[in-house]
């Protein structure tokens with residue numbers, strides 16, 4: 379029976395696992411933390427797409443068969459609700475020994491073959507992948523596999539704060555006053571931001587969520603810094619089929635128009651100092667440079683993939699977005715706020731020169747922010763159909779302890 383190694387038990391890794399098992403493959407999943415660890419970290423955020431779009435018919439049917447009660451298709455869940463009411467159940471539905479939590483994949487190579495060997499040749503597929511894994515107790519194992527689905531997302535790799543995408547001078551030293559992502563304003567992070575002067579850096583859904591959350595919490599001052607020169611920071615899509623996204627965009631723009639949020643547009647951060655507990659931030663615009671004194675910074679500049687994992691493989695990523703190359707090239711033509719307008723794609727769009735190595739989910743988009751779970755579900759079906767049809771030699775996974 380064919381076997382597939384999946385890295386990452388997020389929403390896409392889990393859906394890939396059940397689809398692969400339904401397709402007759404044998405599967406193992408390796409998860410660095412606990413199930414859907416990234417979703418757990420942003421669990422306080424309300425999702426903008428409804429449950430029906432965030433789950434697959436395959437997953438829902440699997441759970442319903444076992445008597446589970448699932449959210450309604452049109453329900454808008456928080457990340458935590460999505461995880462608790464769906465993803466954890468999917469994980470529990472897996473047979474024993476399929477899921478390895480607290481097991482990070484540290485590196486992937488090929489047995490007996492170096493990165494520079496057999497350049498772009500399918501003969502590389504004749505040898506097995508070697509994955510170095512490490513569990514919570516520090517035990518390291520080499521796992522050999524013939525097909526890898528890299529579903530590791532991007533959430534733990536935030537983009538930098540400074541001009542040009544690199545860290546701003548002083549960013550490292552001020553790290554304890556900088557929050558990367560979207561804080562839990564009504565929960566654990568409320569005290570940190572209430573009554574404070576806060577600068578949010580970055581547009582998009584995350585920036586809009588942070589800004590509206592701060593105003594509702596009662597920050598002393600809310601500043602919003604954008605690289606682009608836009609009078610209204612959030613793009614409002616006419617007749618948006620995702621009402622939650624539309625509501626957030628309109629609300630964040632209204633806060634700017636009402637003067638409750640101060641906009642710094644066409645701006646970049648030159649440096650951050652740490653002065654007696656306050657953060658004087660040096661801001662540059664095309665015609666001006668000035669200082670803004672604040673207490674906290676929220677960075678909502680997006681995320682980037684960890685390309686080190688597959689460094690020893692022949693992986694081709696887009697030089698602009700670091701997404702899987704053929705897919706990324708087609709997405710560049712679609713750049714914009716509307717993630718529903720993703721072009722159709724086949725398995726060839728998701729292929730690297732390295733045979734049988736696929737990047738699925740958020741990571742396949744690289745730095746492009748407009749990935750939707752619904753797109754990831756299509757990727758899974760496309761790749762598994764292709765693998766099923768492909769004539770292949772016996773695919774195996776074996777492991778060997780090094781301690």
Ligand SMILES: Cc1cc2nc3c(=O)[nH]c(=O)nc-3n(C[C@H](O)[C@H](O)[C@H](O)COP(=O)(O)OP(=O)(O)OC[C@H]3O[C@@H](n4cnc5c(N)ncnc54)[C@H](O)[C@@H]3O)c2cc1C
Nearest residue numbers: 386388389390410415416425426427483531739740750751
């Ligand atoms: C705040 C927020 C809200 C979002 N809301 C929506 C929404 O409403 N609708 C929508 O369609 N999309 C939404 N997205 C976008 C996207 O769908 C999510 O980011 C989604 O979690 C991506 O799923 P994934 O499985 O590709 O990656 P992730 O959820 O990031 O999962 C990756 C998994 O891999 C694990 N991992 C990472 N590295 C390793 C390693 N080396 N070894 C082993 N395991 C590893 C991680 O611990 C994690 O569990 C949102 C994103 C964010 C950040």
